[in-house]
Amino acid sequence: MTEITGPDALARVKDLVEDIDFTMLTTTDDDGNLVSRPMSTRQMDDAGDIWFFTAEDTEKVEEARAHRQVGLSYCDPKGMRYVSVAGNASIVHDRAKMDELYSPSLDIWFEDGLDTPGIALLKVTPTVTEFWEPAKGKIAMAAGALKALVTKDTPDDDIMNHGHIVC
Numbered sequence: 001m002t003e004i005t006g007p008d009a010l011a012r013v014k015d016l017v018e019d020i021d022f023t024m025l026t027t028t029d030d031d032g033n034l035v036s037r038p039m040s041t042r043q044m045d046d047a048g049d050i051w052f053f054t055a056e057d058t059e060k061v062e063e064a065r066a067h068r069q070v071g072l073s074y075c076d077p078k079g080m081r082y083v084s085v086a087g088n089a090s091i092v093h094d095r096a097k098m099d100e101l102y103s104p105s106l107d108i109w110f111e112d113g114l115d116t117p118g119i120a121l122l123k124v125t126p127t128v129t130e131f132w133e134p135a136k137g138k139i140a141m142a143a144g145a146l147k148a149l150v151t152k153d154t155p156d157d158d159i160m161n162h163g164h165i166v167c
Contacts, residue, residue, distance in 0.1 A: 002135050002161045009163035013129055014044045016083050017074060025052070025122075026071035027063035027089070035063065036073075039122075042101040048167060049125050053098075053106055056091065056118040064089035070124055081133040085126050092121040129165040 004012060017023075024036040037060060042051045050072065054061060064070060068090070074083035098114050098121060110116040 004161055004163040005165075009131075009165050010048060012133075012161075012163055013083060013131055013165065014048075016076075016081055016131055016133070017041055017044045017050060017085075020074040020076045020081065020083065023072045023074045023083075023085075025060060025124075026073070027060050028067040028069070029059070029063055030066065034071075035059070036071075039072075042121075049123050050085065050087070051097070051101055052122040052124075053101070053110070054091075054120055054122045055109070055116075056120045061091055061120070061122070064122065065091065072124060079133070081131070083129065083131045085124065086128045087124040087126040090123050090125070092123050094121065097121060126165070126167050128167070129163075131161075131163045133161050135161045 018041060021041050022038050023041060025039045026034050026036040029035050039052045039054075042053060044050045068088045070087060070089045072083070072085035072087070074081075074085075076082070095114070098119070101121070102114055104113075107113060110119050
């Protein structure tokens with residue numbers, strides 16, 4: 001596995017997170033259970049924070065306030081691309097940031113757009129991020145995996161790229 005670190009890893013994570021778009025946001029409820037739900041990523045900014053729109057009167061917001069540690073799992077099985085983010089969540093009411101990130105596609109969830117009562121931003125500040133993707137494209141990766149299966153050998157080390165970022 002080829003390891004990618006530093007600014008290259010951060011840039012790659014940004015591309016993956018914004019391209020895959022949907023993630024499973026995992027929070028912890030009051031009983032200690034892990035609870036996940038799909039969220040659409042609006043942006044990963046230059047500081048590495050990941051932004052989502054949410055309604056403030058939701059369980060995920062209550063859980064994020066009570067237990068700031070959250071997880072994000074991005075999955076593109078067809079492209080064989082995956083991102084895992086552990087981070088801290090916060091609820092943000094910044095109208096300028098909302099103006100920057102809002103698009104009409106969100107009107108389905110927020111009937112009055114940015115004037116919808118209770119609209120807020122959920123910001124996840126990563127603490128640890130990892131990603132995996134084919135090093136030479138998914139066809140080359142599949143060929144390498146098939147070769148390993150036929151030869152009963154382990155796949156070549158450079159079949160996947162892996163990045164690990166500790167913030």
